[in-house]
Amino acid sequence: MAGYILRRLLQAIPVLLGTTFLIYFMVFAMPGDPIAGLFGEKTPPPALLEQLRERYHLDQPFIVQYFLFLGGIFRGDFGVSFSGQPVTEILAQTFPVTLRLAILAVFFELVAGITIGLIAGIRKGGIFDASALVISLILISVPIFVIAFVAQYVFGVELGWFRTTVGAGAPWKDLLMPALVLATISFAQISRLTRSSVIETSSQDFVRTAASKGLSRRRIVPVHILRNSLIPVVTYLAVDFGVLMVGATVTEGIFNVPGVGRTLYQAILRGEGPTVVSFVTIMVLIYIVINLVVDLLYAVLDPRIRYAK
Amino acid sequence: MRIKRIGVAAVALAAASALTLAGCSSDSPAPSAGGDTGAIITTNGTEPQNPLIPTNTNEVGGGKIIDQIFAGLIYYDADGKPINDVAESIESEDNQHFTIKIKPDLEFTNGDPVDAASFVDAWNYGAALDNAHLSSYFFEDIEGFSWDENVEEMSGLEVVDDTTFTVALKQPTADFALRLGYSAFYPLPASAWDDIEAFGQNPIGNGPYMLDGEGAWKHNEKISLVVNPDYDGGRKAANGGLDIIFYASQEASYSDLEGGNLDVVDEIPSSAVESYEDTFGERAVNQASALFQSFTVPDRLAHFAGEEGKLRRAAISMAIDREEITEVIFGGTRTPASDFTSPIIAGWTDELEGEEVLEFNPEEAKKLWAEADAISPWEGSFQIAYNADGDHQDWVDAVSNQLKNNLGIEASGVPSPTFKEVRETITNRTIQTAFRSGWQADYPGLFNYLGPLYGTNAGSNDGDYSNPEVDKLLKEGQSTSDADEQNAKFQAAQEILLKDLPAIPLWYQNVNGAWSEQVENVEYGWNSVPLYFQVTKAE
Numbered sequence: 119m120a121g122y123i124l125r126r127l128l129q130a131i132p133v134l135l136g137t138t139f140l141i142y143f144m145v146f147a148m149p150g151d152p153i154a155g156l157f158g159e160k161t162p163p164p165a166l167l168e169q170l171r172e173r174y175h176l177d178q179p180f181i182v183q184y185f186l187f188l189g190g191i192f193r194g195d196f197g198v199s200f201s202g203q204p205v206t207e208i209l210a211q212t213f214p215v216t217l218r219l220a221i222l223a224v225f226f227e228l229v230a231g232i233t234i235g236l237i238a239g240i241r242k243g244g245i246f247d248a249s250a251l252v253i254s255l256i257l258i259s260v261p262i263f264v265i266a267f268v269a270q271y272v273f274g275v276e277l278g279w280f281r282t283t284v285g286a287g288a289p290w291k292d293l294l295m296p297a298l299v300l301a302t303i304s305f306a307q308i309s310r311l312t313r314s315s316v317i318e319t320s321s322q323d324f325v326r327t328a329a330s331k332g333l334s335r336r337r338i339v340p341v342h343i344l345r346n347s348l349i350p351v352v353t354y355l356a357v358d359f360g361v362l363m364v365g366a367t368v369t370e371g372i373f374n375v376p377g378v379g380r381t382l383y384q385a386i387l388r389g390e391g392p393t394v395v396s397f398v399t400i401m402v403l404i405y406i407v408i409n410l411v412v413d414l415l416y417a418v419l420d421p422r423i424r425y426a427k
Numbered sequence: 428m429r430i431k432r433i434g435v436a437a438v439a440l441a442a443a444s445a446l447t448l449a450g451c452s453s454d455s456p457a458p459s460a461g462g463d464t465g466a467i468i469t470t471n472g473t474e475p476q477n478p479l480i481p482t483n484t485n486e487v488g489g490g491k492i493i494d495q496i497f498a499g500l501i502y503y504d505a506d507g508k509p510i511n512d513v514a515e516s517i518e519s520e521d522n523q524h525f526t527i528k529i530k531p532d533l534e535f536t537n538g539d540p541v542d543a544a545s546f547v548d549a550w551n552y553g554a555a556l557d558n559a560h561l562s563s564y565f566f567e568d569i570e571g572f573s574w575d576e577n578v579e580e581m582s583g584l585e586v587v588d589d590t591t592f593t594v595a596l597k598q599p600t601a602d603f604a605l606r607l608g609y610s611a612f613y614p615l616p617a618s619a620w621d622d623i624e625a626f627g628q629n630p631i632g633n634g635p636y637m638l639d640g641e642g643a644w645k646h647n648e649k650i651s652l653v654v655n656p657d658y659d660g661g662r663k664a665a666n667g668g669l670d671i672i673f674y675a676s677q678e679a680s681y682s683d684l685e686g687g688n689l690d691v692v693d694e695i696p697s698s699a700v701e702s703y704e705d706t707f708g709e710r711a712v713n714q715a716s717a718l719f720q721s722f723t724v725p726d727r728l729a730h731f732a733g734e735e736g737k738l739r740r741a742a743i744s745m746a747i748d749r750e751e752i753t754e755v756i757f758g759g760t761r762t763p764a765s766d767f768t769s770p771i772i773a774g775w776t777d778e779l780e781g782e783e784v785l786e787f788n789p790e791e792a793k794k795l796w797a798e799a800d801a802i803s804p805w806e807g808s809f810q811i812a813y814n815a816d817g818d819h820q821d822w823v824d825a826v827s828n829q830l831k832n833n834l835g836i837e838a839s840g841v842p843s844p845t846f847k848e849v850r851e852t853i854t855n856r857t858i859q860t861a862f863r864s865g866w867q868a869d870y871p872g873l874f875n876y877l878g879p880l881y882g883t884n885a886g887s888n889d890g891d892y893s894n895p896e897v898d899k900l901l902k903e904g905q906s907t908s909d910a911d912e913q914n915a916k917f918q919a920a921q922e923i924l925l926k927d928l929p930a931i932p933l934w935y936q937n938v939n940g941a942w943s944e945q946v947e948n949v950e951y952g953w954n955s956v957p958l959y960f961q962v963t964k965a966e
Contacts, residue, residue, distance in 0.1 A: 148845075154854045155847025156476075156561060157485065159865055160879070161854050161887045165574040169559035202478035202627050203646050211646065267678070275685040282686030283679050286648050286672075374672075374679040376647045384647075384675060387816070388476065389847060 123410070130406045134399065141398045142187060145391045146180045152389030174391075187392060191399070197392030199385070205396045208381060213400070215288045216370070216377035220362050222290075222297030224355070227305040232351065235312025236344060242317055250313070254306035262365050266299045266372040283374035296373040303365045304358045311354055315347035322346075349419050356412040363401060465667040466964035467651075468946060470691045470957065471680035472671035474647050478627025481613040482553025483560040488673070490610055491956055495652055495669060496632035497613040498660050500527060500546075501604075507717075507771060507871030507953035509605055512660040513541060513614070513633070515590070517607065522599040522908055529590050536637040536655055539616035543592035547584045549615035552623075554581060562611035564886060565869075568603065570595040599906040601913055602872045609869045635662045635960045636669055649673055662960040665948070669959050690946045690964070691957050695939040697818055700758045707941040715762045716955045717769045718936035719876060720865040722811050722826075723929065725890040728859065730805060738799035740928035741784050743809070745792035746833035747826055749785070753934050756821045760939050764932035767921055768876040771953055772868065774914030781925040785932055789833040796834050808837035810860035814849045815842040819863055822933075853889050864889065864930055871953050873917040877901060881920075881929055892929035896920075 153170045154162065162170075171177040175186055190197060196205035238247040257265075273295060274282035280295040319325060320343055328338050367379035374380070378397060385393035475489030484493050500514035511517075515528040533541035552558060554566035557577040566572050570583030583595035596603060606612065614633065619626040629641050636652035644650045653668035672689065674680040677696035683689040685706070695703050704711045724740055726732050731739060749763035762770070765777040765785055799805070809830060813819040823840035830838035841860055843849045852858040866887075868875040878901055879886050883893040897920045904916030938955035947965055950958050 149843075149851075150845050150848030151851035151854070152847050154850040155845070157850070158867075159887060160485075160564075161889055163564060163574050163886065165556060166559055166563060167854075169556060173559060200476050201474065201646065202624060208646065270682050275682060278686065282682040282688055283674075285688070286645065371675045372679060374674050374676070374683075376673075380675045381647055384474070387845075 123414075126410050126413070130403070133406060134402060137402045138188070138191075138395055138399050139184065142184050142391070142395050143180065145386075145389075145394050146183065148389065150389070152176070152391075155389065183391075187395060190392075191396075196396040199393050200388060200390055205393050208393065209396065209400060212376060212378045212381050215375060216366055216379060218288070218290065219293050219297055219300065219366060219370070219375060219377060220359070222293055223300040223304075223362060224358070226298055226301035227303075227308055227358075228351075230301070231305045231308030232312050232344075232348075235309035236316055236339070236347075238309065239313040239316025239320070239347070240339065240343075242313075247313070250309060254309055257302045257306040262299065262303055263368050263372060265302055266296075266369055269295060269299050270372060284376070288376060293375070296369050296375055299373075300362060300365050300369045303361055304354075307354065307358070308351055311351050312347060315350050316343055319343050319347045345419070349416065352412060352415050352419060356409045359405060359408050363405075463667075463964045464665060467653075467668045467670055468666050468690050468959060468962050468964065469670045469672060469688070470959065471674050471683075471689060471694060472650070474673045475644075477561065478624065479630040479644070480553075480560070480623065480627045481610045481615070482549065482562050482565075483558075483627075484610060485561040487956075492650055492652070492671060493610045493613070493630075493632075494634070494956070495636040495959060496630060496634045496638065496655075497610065498632070498634040498658065498662070499608050499610070499613045500529070501608040502660070502662060503608050503871055503953055504661075505950050505952055505958060507773065509608055509871075510661050512608075512662070514607070517604045519604065519908075522601045522603070522906060523596045525594040525596075525603065526587075527592055527594065531590050533633060534657055535616035535618075535631050535633045536657065537616060537618055537631045539618055539631075540589075541614055541616075541633050542589045543586045545614035545616060546612075547586050547592055548617075548620070549613065550584060551578075551580050552615070553611060555579060565606070565609065565611040567886075568596045568598070568600050570597055572597075598902075601905045601908055602870075602874050605872045606870045606875075634658060635660070635664045639668065647673060662958075664960045665963050666960075684941060684943060687943060687945075689943065691940070691942045691949055691959070691962060693938065693940040693951065693955060693957055695760075695941065700760055700939065703939070703941055710944070710949075711939075711941045712949075712951055713760060713937050713939055714951070715770045715935045716867075716938040716951075717771055717871065717953055718865060718867045718955070719764065719767065719769050720761070720863075720933045720936060721764070721767075721930040722861050722933065723864040723890040724861040724931065725858075725892075726929075727856075727891065728861070729807070730799070730803060735799045735802040737927060738795045738802070739805075740931065742792045742795035742799065742834060743830060744784050744928060744931045745786065745788040745795070747829050747931070747933070748787040749934055750787065752822055752825050752829075756825055757934075760937045761934035762937060764934050767881075767924055767930070767932055768873050769868070769935050772871050772873055772876070773910075774873045774917065776918060779918060779925060780922045784925055784928065792833055793835075796836075805836060808839060810839055810841045812841045812843060812849055812852075812858060812860045812862040814844075814846040814863070816845050823863070826933075856891075862889075865936075867954070873914060874901065874904065877917060877920055877924075878905075881924060890929050892927070894923060894927060897923050897927075 153167055175183050198204055199208060234250050238250040241247055270282055273279045281292050284292040325342050328342050366377060367383050370377045370380040371383060382397045472491055473488035475492060476486050477483050477489055479489060479493060481493050481497060484490055498512045500512060501509045502512045504510055513529050513533060515530050517525060517527050519525040535541060550566060553560045554563050554572055555577055569581050571578055571581035585593045587593060616631050629638060635655060635658045637655040639651040639653045649670055649672045651670050654664045677694045680689060680692050680694060681696050681699055684692050704713060724731055726736060753761040753763055765782050766779055768775055811823050813823050827838040827840055830836060853862060866876055866880060880888055881892050881897055882901055883898050900916045900920035904913045907913050938951050940951060942949045945964055946962050948961050948963050952958050
């Protein structure tokens with residue numbers, strides 16, 4: 119097991135180098151001069167332009183800039199944003215917020231998705247199953263920003279149940295609504311995954327055996343059916359994390375959540391290369407770790423995988 | 428010029444306009460009551476792009492904060508009229524040499540004195556090439572300023588005594604005194620020089636407000652300002668402080684206003700432009716602002732030089748129905764332009780000779796276009812470049828369609844993904860089409876709309892327009908002290924511009940804002956920013 123973990127961690131190094139290079143290249147190759155954009159309609163004097171380019175190393179060839187950046191990272195220096203704040207500080211500020219948002223969202227989608235999927239699967243073809251199908255289809259097909267705006271208007275402005283946007287410090291209760299919205303992306307996927315998996319598991323020999331031994335439904339459903347149906351759901355969670363990150367950019371913008379997604383988007387708009395690359399690097403790192411954790415969980419859930427190594 | 432940052436809203440906008448959410452019923456204005464002078468007012472803002480140093484802040488997000496925590500020599504009232512703030516007097520006999528006296532015994536919030544040196548040092552620092560401050564060009568006219576080498580101390584600035592300093596300019600510049608209310612000219616306390624970087628994160632000023640302690644600037648979230656008890660100028664706060672919340676999108680701040688989490692906003696998302704005046708009734712504002720919008724047609728484009736170009740520009744201008752576009756596309760939040768400046772600036776008039784070229788007249792347009800064709804037949808397509816990350820596509824398409832219909836030529840918009848991309852091609856002159864342009868003045872004077880944009884070789888003359896007559900009139904205007912005579916010169920310059928049309932004036936942008944029932948006395952300044960100091964909370 120330890121060797122397996124180590125191998126997975128070592129694999130992360132080339133992945134990290136590769137992604138930072140690609141991201142850096144993409145930011146660099148983005149058309150337009152971020153310095154020329156700093157002046158609005160005013161055309162900056164050439165001497166001033168030159169000074170500023172030099173300051174941000176924009177006068178150097180791409181590869182030099184990349185290695186300057188990489189060297190900084192090894193020294194733990196992720197650079198400074200245009201507004202003079204160290205990127206590490208921005209990271210420390212925004213990641214916990216997004217993490218809390220993601221935890222809430224995952225919690226909602228797991229609870230709702232698995233419960234509904236399980237009931238639908240057990241009562242396959244019934245009214246509950248049919249309505250769950252319709253609801254999940256709607257949620258899958260409606261873009262998240264539409265859901266977000268409707269939720270914000272109905273529950274925030276009209277009914278006043280939640281704050282319309284997230285207040286300073288992003289308290290948990292303010293994050294509820296954005297998390298619920300964010301959860302809708304994957305809730306439908308999880309409920310449908312669970313449903314089909316439950317149906318498949320229900321027809322397996324061991325379930326029939328359990329039933330013929332005289333075990334109660336109360337025992338068979340959670341222990342025999344649910345546990346074995348969760349394997350595909352858990353693997354999906356790893357992919358889901360990436361989906362959540364994308365969704366968070368939109369949701370955080372609409373609910374003004376001071377998290378990673380919103381900050382990253384603004385950094386891209388302003389062409390703040392170091393901020394963008396550092397953020398993405400950390401995201402990739404987290405993505406790798408989560409995938410690792412999921413793979414390990416997988417082994418816990420299904421002993422056959424553990425022993426096959 | 429101060430830059431307005433676009434919000435995150437690219438996706439959000441599309442969504443919001445797709446959703447037609449009914450506006451809620453209009454509320455009656457709150458009854459007048461004695462305001463609570465201790466209450467904190469909340470308002471919308473954006474994360475400052477740069478550290479909060481006046482000479483390095485040239486965008487709206489940071490500018491809004493800087494203007495609250497600093498007091499300059501003068502400030503502008505709601506109509507843009509200059510009023511002395513720190514200055515006791517600003518005098519000049521020749522418009523080139525100024526003697527500035529400041530009020531005695533003023534202090535920054537840390538106790539440092541506000542003296543002549545606090546201005547001179549701050550200006551010298553902001554102007555020095557090595558520091559590369561974004562607003563350094565404001566000091567261009569001062570004697571000793573240079574773009575070629577680093578100048579630590581400009582020869583044109585001299586401290587006479589604690590409360591007096593003199594400014595010598597390179598040439599007569601009558602509106603120099605009017606500029607002094609812009610943030611680039613604010614003073615800095617002596618303690619700023621200990622560690623200017625730390626200062627940029629926790630600035631110390633002398634204005635109506637000050638930061639609510641160290642770390643009051645919570646990056647990406649908000650900045651908390653409280654009243655500076657020592658400030659005694661004309662902007663004394665009638666409330667207890669100001670929380671400026673940073674928003675990524677206009678939709679979010681508008682939702683907060685609707686949801687009662689925010690007191691005053693000065694931005695309305697395009698999705699709510701049609702409905703906000705019904706929603707907020709008396710508590711909504713929609714009035715012309717200092718923002719002029721146009722598109723520039725450089726001489727260097729084929730068929731746009733000389734007499735032929737003049738005819739074609741006039742034809743294009745007359746083929747555009749500005750009334751219709753401002754109504755249909757902008758829901759009445761733009762005002763059709765009748766000159767190159769803005770109606771809120773002193774000296775503006777809608778009676779310039781030749782302004783009929785800005786009126787919709789398709790027959791005349793066709794005729795002029797045909798006359799130009801007689802000089803050299805038109806070929807190809809007329810294109811207008813714009814940045815797709817702003818709200819421009821709709822009007823560019825509308826203008827293109829009107830050109831197609833009324834002139835019978837091919838016309839279209841050329842979107843670039845980002846603002847900085849368009850600016851790059853404009854700055855290095857590689858752009859080969861007409862392009863969107865606009866100008867928001869830094870100070871409320873006619874010259875600011877004309878000199879930097881249409882003077883030969885001027886800083887922002889992106890179309891490389893040059894007309895000796897215009898140059899002469901601008902210079903004459905800057906040499907005379909008499910305000911009426913000055914404005915007459917600038918108007919005469921505009922009458923030439925109306926013939927040459929280096930840029931096709933389109934409309935003036937309005938300031939769109941609204942406020943909640945909890946606040947009163949909301950008024951928007953000449954630069955579209957609410958006059959926060961006079962807002963009171965009814966509680």
